[in-house]
Amino acid sequence: LPNLTSATPQLEVKFNESMSKKDVANAVADKLNKSGSAVGSGTYQYTDMEALMKNINKVFDAITYFVAAVAGISLFIAGIGVMNVMYISVAERTEEIAIRRAFGAKGRDIELQFLIESVILCLIGGIIGLVIGIAIAALVDALTPDYIKSSVTLGSVLLA
Numbered sequence: 001l002p003n004l005t006s007a008t009p010q011l012e013v014k015f016n017e018s019m020s021k022k023d024v025a026n027a028v029a030d031k032l033n034k035s036g037s038a039v040g041s042g043t044y045q046y047t048d049m050e051a052l053m054k055n056i057n058k059v060f061d062a063i064t065y066f067v068a069a070v071a072g073i074s075l076f077i078a079g080i081g082v083m084n085v086m087y088i089s090v091a092e093r094t095e096e097i098a099i100r101r102a103f104g105a106k107g108r109d110i111e112l113q114f115l116i117e118s119v120i121l122c123l124i125g126g127i128i129g130l131v132i133g134i135a136i137a138a139l140v141d142a143l144t145p146d147y148i149k150s151s152v153t154l155g156s157v158l159l160a
Contacts (some may be wrong), residue, residue: 083096086118130157 011032015024025046032044090097097110137150144150 021050080123082118086114089117090114128135
């Protein structure tokens, strides 16, 4: 360890591949603590970046699962909302349904009418939500510094 007292301390470590990283790091830290340039002013330590990355990945996985759970719950609640709107739509239009039945409309025709109406309402609501989301992203982009960019990609629009 001849270079440990120079202005920029350097250390070259050669070890057998049969040794574990932890053993090598402990041996280097012990050697530096005994004869390093900072003896008496503290201790040398090492950080295992692989273990640190595993912990960071665990945190990101937990966040991902939480966001997925929130999205799933939101989707379920939205489905209940659409179901309630359709139920109310049918309940309020029973007279119209009766008149259509009296003129010969089949149950399948009436069911198809309500399904088409619900799809159109969902599409219109989705388009309005996308427009509002894009507008909010543009507003955030205008109000934040240049190094913070918000963008709406085609992939995120298709996912929505």
